[in-house]
Amino acid sequence: MSAPVRDPGAAGARVDGAAAQGSTPARLRDLGALAVECALAAGAAEAEACVESTRSFSVGVSGGAIETLKQNVTRGLGLRVLVGDAVGFVTTTDLTEGTLDDLAHRAVALARFLTPDPCNAFVTPAEAEGADGATLPEDLALFDPAVRELPAEKKIEWALELERLALAFDPRITRTDGAHVSTHDGASAIVNSNGIARAWDSTAVTAYVVPLADDRDGRQQTGCYGVSKRWLRDLPEPRAIAAEAARRAVSRIGARSVPSARVPVVLHPDIAANWISEMHKAFSGEALLKESSWLTGKLEQLIAAPLVTLVDDGRLRAGIGTEPWDGEGVATRKNRLIDRGRLATFVYDVYHARRAGRRSSGNAVRGYSSQPSIGFTNLYIEAGAQSPEQILKQVDRGFFMDDQGSFGFNSVTGDYSYQAQGFWIENGEKAFPVEGVTVASNSLEMLKNVVAVGNDLRFDHSVASSTLLISEMTVSGRAA
């Protein structure tokens, strides 16, 4: 049995609800240490606590008036215990004194029902070290005091301005489905009985607007654009966000279907980003182990065109998906999943890394209320050399896809089939807007068929890509 890492008598360890609100990272770490100590006292061989405290604020406006103002102050603790190599997990939002002991006993009781597995052991500090030595959370620029201090009035003003600017962009935009500004300010801590004690804080600010453009027959076309950033100063001007959203809505007016065809397809960066976020599961060490990945057996093989390099970078400075440590306290890393077309690595959390005889790649993702699972941080395709215009010029006849439905990816087979909107391309130019089609292929074929990668990589969120040109996909529309 290992000793807890922190003296639970340290200042700030006394817990009550009011104190936990707006807690400092150090305070959450102390609370985690106390929970770990309770678990060891309750009979756990090892224990790990994940503690989070967040303050979020959001404003939504519509029709020139505030529609919703919302402030959430939440906190919670998740406790994992190891009893006879089996794991029990409990979470609570009640951090009042006396509940930790009860929580710990319930976690231990729960663990006794599960299958023992030596790979369940929690991570040690030696295993959790980063590839690039000890980078401090401050070096990653995750916390902006200006986000925390931004007054509510300012956020309301911005949301109103976003909507106003979107409406002013074009007379055919007569209303919006709302403009939204939100901020998030939170602290997290991961503590385990092997000596891991991590704590850090971070901020995020998001702005988006959804203009509606009038189309024929009383129909309307939607445009939506928004950006999330860690730092206030990185957020684009409201004018830029509103213009992009409005341009998307107006450009769809008069959209129609096209006959089914197999043609080259240009993926807008948003569409390419959605594709790689769906593909990511195939790179998980868990899927590999269970043979449920369509990339099973392909490590070190050429699975994509040499133009394609797919990166998951947990240490991207000020990245919205960046964390100094992952959900188990392992230092995050920059992992190259596809390196110039070659399948370079799968990604792991601690449990699946142990099963595979490897080290965690720092990809355990979780909140306090969930157990770690393999996920991504900042996922992107490295930028290429061509401008989006140059890419479009290469297409004589094809489809430019810039919006899609929510469902259409099969993570076991890599099959891709989405409802799509965009433009028909004739002679290297957008000829007319298109809707009422689906675009389908298989991810392995798509990866091999990437014939151009744009130079327009931009991180609006945690997943990003440049414009991609896929040499052939099936566009299904009305009967030919």
Add this chain to the structure above:
Amino acid sequence: MSRNASRPDVDFADRFPRELAGELLAIAREGGADFSEVYAEYTVQTAFALDEGRLKRSSVAVLEGVGVRANAGAQTGYACADGFLPADLREAARVAGHIARDGGAGRVAPFHVTDSPAPFTLSFPAPLALDEAAKIAMLRRADEAARSADRRVREVEITHADSTRRFVVANSDGRWAEDRQYLSRFSVAALALEGDNRQQGFAAAGGCVEAGYFESERTPETVAREAAQSAITLLAAREPEAGSTPVVVAPGWGGVMVHECFGHSMEGDGIRKRTSIRADQRGRQVAAKGVTIVDSGVVPFSRGSFRVDDEGTPAQRTVLVEDGILIGYMWDLLNARIMRERPTGNGRRSSYRDYPLCRMTNTYIESGPHTPEDLVADVKRGLFCKHLGGGSVNPADGNFSFVVTEAWQIEDGRLTHPVRNATLTGNGNDAMLKIDAVANDLKIDGTTGSCGKNGQWKPCGVGQPTVRFSEITVGGTAT
């Protein structure tokens, strides 16, 4: 009834007395809001998961806290706090009340307890009556059944999750309503492998059910065999033919189409804000003749059912479309108040951390005159959709899409071979008008669905009999 060792409980009335509720409602109206509401919740969720034949995950989560809402006209102020500390709750009430600044303080009416009857009652709710050992036994039985169904079944993932949710909702109009909601969900995902071909099948059971349901209605073995069979069927499936074609959709979960294509556009928020194309369509024909569409919160044992909604309004059956004519919308309190409509029990929220939205409960198409066989027999060439996966719609422009996890090709009125990787797309504005035949085999699937809206997920049921659409665009790679 046995009691779970790992399931905590709390004396709710002690933590959230009426005097405190009344005080919070008054604080939230101090700035002149014309309505205030408090919602106190104590939810326990448990989950067990078995995969690779090992019991890998178990969890017990407690979610407890209070949300305070203030409305001024169409504006909403909302704030929540975890736990029940009065100081935190008063702070939340003040923040929510800031939505109104200039008016005089509003009063709070004396409480009247809502005592509407329960649409159905459970003697032994599964979340309370099944202890850890019983749930684990179910997982192991399903694992065994899926693996022995076919030698090509390689991996099986099984999850049992349940929740007990207790809440009190009180508002400045004097409403005081309480409810307890029990949900269980049992699901099996089976992976079948044959050479390089890998396919996954999925099946589920559950709802607001008695413990005995898992022995008498849908046993772990039944669910496991369905998942395994679906995976095996897909191994032999072909790619779909792309293009527009007649589509027959199987009963039950197929109702996810009416939920997405039509239901969302009938929710009161979009009607009031006129972002829905249905805003002016009352009295008009919006679906084919013979099509009747209902939203009902009182369907027995469904996860979309309840006694009162999350604003305390009793659940009811609301007819949205009768014989093709739009006759009514769904309403929550806020949108009903502004539009002078009667609330229909559709005010729902994912937890105390979110304000209620107007949304569906169990939405379904009523039975029609035909036999299910007739619907297929009349089709020369088309697609029969046996299992649909997820679907989505953009309510503003109406564009929808669905994944069909298992379909069959129809040729000359007969099902010839399985089809995988098909996507159905179209526009919800006219999808219900394209229904050209409705069968007499209504099934409501209240076992597994959850609907997402504005970032909030909420359990719901969907249903329909076998239904045929004259033409839907099917996406695929075969041309």
